[in-house]
Amino acid sequence: MRRVGSIAIVGGGSSGWMAAAHFGRLFPDLKVSVVESDTIPVIGVGEATVPLLTLFMDRLGFPDPQAWMKLCDATYKTGILFEDWRAQGEAYWHPFEYLDYVDVGIHAGHCWLNWHQAGDPAFRTRQSFAEAFFPSFRLNALGNRAPAFREVAYHIDAGLLGEFLRKAAPGVERVIGTVQAVERGAEGEIEAVLLDGGRRVAADLFLDCTGFRRVLMRAAAPENRFDSYARSLFCDRAVVIRMEHPEGTAKETALHPYVRAAARSAGWIWSIPLYGRMSSGYVYSSAFLSEEEAERELRDYWRLGDRDVGPAHKVRFETGKLDRSWAGNCIAIGLAGGFIEPLESTGLAITQTGIELAGSMLDARVYDARTVARYNAHMTKFYEDVLHFIIVHYCLTRRRDSAFWRAVAESTHVPEALAARLEVFRRLLPTGATRGTNEVFMFRDISWFAVLLGMGFDFEAAPVPDKLQNAARMIRARKAERLAEQERRLPNHYRYLREYVFGRP
Numbered sequence: 001m002r003r004v005g006s007i008a009i010v011g012g013g014s015s016g017w018m019a020a021a022h023f024g025r026l027f028p029d030l031k032v033s034v035v036e037s038d039t040i041p042v043i044g045v046g047e048a049t050v051p052l053l054t055l056f057m058d059r060l061g062f063p064d065p066q067a068w069m070k071l072c073d074a075t076y077k078t079g080i081l082f083e084d085w086r087a088q089g090e091a092y093w094h095p096f097e098y099l100d101y102v103d104v105g106i107h108a109g110h111c112w113l114n115w116h117q118a119g120d121p122a123f124r125t126r127q128s129f130a131e132a133f134f135p136s137f138r139l140n141a142l143g144n145r146a147p148a149f150r151e152v153a154y155h156i157d158a159g160l161l162g163e164f165l166r167k168a169a170p171g172v173e174r175v176i177g178t179v180q181a182v183e184r185g186a187e188g189e190i191e192a193v194l195l196d197g198g199r200r201v202a203a204d205l206f207l208d209c210t211g212f213r214r215v216l217m218r219a220a221a222p223e224n225r226f227d228s229y230a231r232s233l234f235c236d237r238a239v240v241i242r243m244e245h246p247e248g249t250a251k252e253t254a255l256h257p258y259v260r261a262a263a264r265s266a267g268w269i270w271s272i273p274l275y276g277r278m279s280s281g282y283v284y285s286s287a288f289l290s291e292e293e294a295e296r297e298l299r300d301y302w303r304l305g306d307r308d309v310g311p312a313h314k315v316r317f318e319t320g321k322l323d324r325s326w327a328g329n330c331i332a333i334g335l336a337g338g339f340i341e342p343l344e345s346t347g348l349a350i351t352q353t354g355i356e357l358a359g360s361m362l363d364a365r366v367y368d369a370r371t372v373a374r375y376n377a378h379m380t381k382f383y384e385d386v387l388h389f390i391i392v393h394y395c396l397t398r399r400r401d402s403a404f405w406r407a408v409a410e411s412t413h414v415p416e417a418l419a420a421r422l423e424v425f426r427r428l429l430p431t432g433a434t435r436g437t438n439e440v441f442m443f444r445d446i447s448w449f450a451v452l453l454g455m456g457f458d459f460e461a462a463p464v465p466d467k468l469q470n471a472a473r474m475i476r477a478r479k480a481e482r483l484a485e486q487e488r489r490l491p492n493h494y495r496y497l498r499e500y501v502f503g504r505p
């Protein structure tokens with residue numbers, strides 16, 4: 001049994017300061033330090049989140065998002081609009097709402113499928129489900145209105161988030177320096193990190209927040225293998241640009257309350273509107289597109305011509321995770337532990353989950369081999385759930401218009417566990433029973449159903465009794481009535497932010 005009286009977090013940025021703020025508040029009796037370099041740049045590409053972040057900030061003592069949104073250049077995110085993924089010219093909506101259940105294990109999706117398969121003209125297209133049962137589709141995806149529901153996420157400047165959390169952790173010691181070496185004990189555990197200038201920072205437990213460099217984990221457990229996801233996810237590069245928003249009323253369109261994910265020739269382009277600028281990146285496969293071609297395609301997407309938007313930021317990554325997120329007395333957090341491409345904005349969620357799970361397992365300020373094994377099992381399951389969800393965005397495509405999409409359609413590796421889950425979904429649809437919601441974190445029934453429906457998955461649901469179908473029709477009618485009222489009441493997303501959050505154009 002090892003006792004923990006001090007924690008050293010190596011690496012700043014959003015991951016390091018999320019860990020520092022959380023542990024500093026959770027363990028006021030422990031010494032918590034952050035070692036960060038002022039010469040190593042922070043990646044800071046991921047600027048979209050999932051609703052989990054709201055809970056994280058609430059637990060830090062910030063229950064009102066508007067108190068920190070303006071300090072992080074944040075806007076609201078109500079979902080993701082996918083364009084051209086199943087086929088060119090098609091789009092679908094993945095919202096942060098809830099499915100309406102009419103009985104145990106039966107929701108509006110089952111009823112819609114019955115109507116759709118019966119040829120009901122009102123439900124002829126797959127998009128008709130979102131039109132009927134997802135008010136956010138009309139309010140946010142089409143109408144660019146402010147959020148109507150509590151379940152929201154955010155578009156956020158990751159660098160500003162790190163700065164905000166640093167100020168929110170006054171009891172945490174900040175050490176500016178670059179790690180020169182890692183000092184290990186007789187049993188292989190980390191005893192200290194040695195910094196430039198001959199300084200030494202010792203601790204009982206170390207958190208590796210050094211990103212893809214994995215400075216601590218490479219030293220603490222060099223045998224800790226990296227399990228690649230490259231057989232299932234082909235993208236391994238990103239090129240990112242940031243642009244000023246247009247002036248005047250065009251800003252009301254530019255600041256859409258969702259992420260746009262547009263499939264392109266060798267990957268996809270994100271559009272993430274912060275309040276002060278637009279962040280856009282092309283996530284692509286280097287096996288099918290060069291760096292120069294990717295940047296040109298991104299600029300063409302935005303019709304930039306010769307417009308100067310500053311240098312593009314280039315990122316190389318490998319999808320996958322370490323076999324053990326926790327090895328010895330070192331825990332790899334965020335990118336140091338693994339990475340699943342930016343689709344569905346899981347970067348900060350992975351970081352948050354790793355931090356909060358470690359905190360809950362250290363409540364007695366001690367840990368042993370069983371603690372470590374339990375943590376690693378949880379994190380492995382979490383990563384696999386996210387991986388499987390991302391894979392279905394690709395493997396169900398019907399595109400064959402480029403070498404990349406032909407490879408995706410024909411060669412994507414579908415893990416056996418995912419294949420089994422898809423067969424259950426085919427018969428029963430994603431529900432609270434077939435996509436459980438009581439584990440650490442995962443995408444819920446609504447997420448799986450929205451994406452599978454959008455990708456044209458071949459559901460084979462059983463007939464639904466008329467009584468339950470009538471209940472679904474009543475739900476639809478009530479939502480339609482409320483939607484009309486919401487359209488009259490809710491302002492444009494940009495105008496809402498200008499008036500109630502930022503107080504400035």
